[in-house]
Amino acid sequence: MESSLTKKKEKIGVFVCHCGRNIAATVDAKRVVEEILKHTAVVHAEDYDYVCSDPGQELIETAIKEKRLTGVVVAACSPSLHETTFRETVKRANLNIYKCEIANIREQDSWVHEDKEKATEKAIKLTKSAVEKVIRNEALSPVKVGLYKKALVIGGGIAGIRAALDIADAGFPVVLVEKKPTIGGRMAQLAETFPTLDCASCILTPLMSAVAHHPNIKLLTLSEIMDVEGYVGNFHVRIKKHPRYVEPDKCNLCNECVDICPVAVPSEFDEGLSLRKAIYIPFPQAVPSSYLIDIDACLGTSPLICGKCAEPEVCGPEAVNFDDQEEIIEEDVGVIIVATGYELYNPTNLGEYGADVYPDIITSLQFERLLSPSGPTEGIPKRPSDEKIPKKIAFIHCAGSRDERHQPYCSHICCTYSAKHALIFKELVPDAEIHSFYIDIRAVGKNYEDFIRRVQEETGIHYTRGKVSRIYEQNGKVKIFGVDTLLDKRIELEVDMAVLALAMVPSPAIQDLASKMRIQIDGNNFLQELHPKLHPVESATSGIFLAGAAQSPKDIQDTVAQASASASKALGILTQEKISHIPTVATVDEDHCSGCNLCISICPYGAIKLVDEIAHVEEVLCEGCGACVSTCPSGAIDLRNHTDEQVGVMLKALAGEI
């Protein structure tokens, strides 16, 4: 039988706590001491009223010094409560914190049992098993590594902007990467924001400007992440920057290039409701404040074909540069915040709603542009088909949300923004008749319920609980068919325009990005947080944080809160001189590793790689879960201070065989 004798010279001290009567009423502490002293490795054991008190801790320190203890077991309350306390105690007596173990004889013994005899027997077993474990614990120190004190923020919407500003304001450099030609994201497209009806631009554009002028922020637009290597504190990122063909520093926004450009294509910013030129600025307040050329739409540089915008009499400052090249930018950063935002569910997937067929069945973002004073109709809501102001309008909630055939989840914001749309519309068209089809009204957020009530009172909106089955446009009228599930009645309604509150979906590029960064995606393709309550903004990869609608559908308030939370978590790392990492990680016995790769595929952190056909654990990446240990068919991997040997001998102790 394996016993403590296998390790020589271990001298263990055991301290049994009475916890007043909490333990002593059910567990005979004196007997535990008596029994544990029979163990060959135990050279000291005593019981005390409150081991966690100052005099109690003093007992431990004194015993360590006088008896030259190599390990300590405290039989007391749960390690969740005082493990840290007792680790600090042994540290003061120059013992490694990992040479202290707790036997939980309160929460999992005295408090849950009544039979004193049996509870005492159990306490002896639990204490013995802790003794066996501590004998075999290695003295460990946290793994320390240096770090790059710089952050990468991916996505320049309100989430990325907020996170970048928070980190930059705290004095750390930030690289902000945005795929589109400007930052601002979805929020820049909005007319007004619920529930306060603040104009979106009035809140957002000052922040965009702050990003543009912040000395700590390096802004890369038209840029994408190519790959990410490394680990927390030490990420190496390659970024592809697409050519803009206009030099922002030279461009003075005179607009002459736009005037002369002969090409017109649908504007992305106006959701296709207006046209823009091949050389354009997405919207006047764009950051960087500069034109760019959509090279796919541009006729070309040859003077025979076009190239008019580059002529010196058009572009005086010679900002147009057709020789602009793609650039690969490399950055070393310590932390990454992913804030890639959302898109609307593609309405062509909802054929029965006809959004891609009929001009007056539009998406909620298109309606948002129609309501915006800077939109294609200068804030006067006009039907796309005949530019008439609609008098009767219907909002269709849950278009693609809460629908097993499309997206099963609630998109969180549609109820409230549809109410907002109704309110703004009613202000612009006071004699309007407004209908709204919903499954449930989910106005979840501070003051949102009040907002819905206000909208009901001020607009006279007709809420119909029910699902719309079919929408089409005929003879200039939009026809809606469905069921009123409260009255159990079929509905037929004729309106001038219908607005679909389409589901929020994460950016399609997120899958590729997530796999590049080894972060997880949930069942609906949103980014997966490490834990919904304990680690709501952390990804499973240490040092990578999540913010905004990329993580789940959310409104601007929650997005900003999450962005600041991510930034503060990121700052928690950036303000360290060295990063500490738990030392209780997996280790590989190189002689036994067959290089089979199984551990590599099972590790959720990408912490194991093959080096010369042998598994190698990158300690900084390993979180110590032990999944590889139980997977390795050769038994070549073990977990520090939770080894197979320790489990085996603890089982023996628990069974009373030691």
Next chain:
Amino acid sequence: MEDEIEPRIIAFLCQWCGYQGADMAGTSRLKYPPSIVSIQVPCSGRIKMAHVLEALTKSEGVLIAGCHVPNDCHYVSGNFKCLKRVTLLKKLLEQMGVDPARVRLEWISATEGKKFARVVRGFTHELEELGPLNLDHTNPNDSNGLLGVNEK
């Protein structure tokens, strides 16, 4: 072995959920039989089925408590890894002639003290019905030399 003896249970409790749930049972002073002893593991995905078998040689039943599927695991998917292994182990136990009900996998969160106590009481009762298990590969009566004994 006499039938009145409380069936011994060895529990593997994940440090984030199962162990915390057991602590919660304690904090709530919920009572359950003292014949259960436990080992804290970092994650249910750490548990080797060899250790479960080893524990079965020293008990009437093994309880594993991990974080709820699908999303509660602190190490992304250790609970699923454990679930797969236990499913396989149960098949193996059946082939060995051991009732697979002797290994019980439960998802118990840190707040589910009541569930922990209920599971231990229920499992104890179930193991009482099943009776003692003498799974010992060193047992000379175990002629086939494997862990198997036919319970029926």
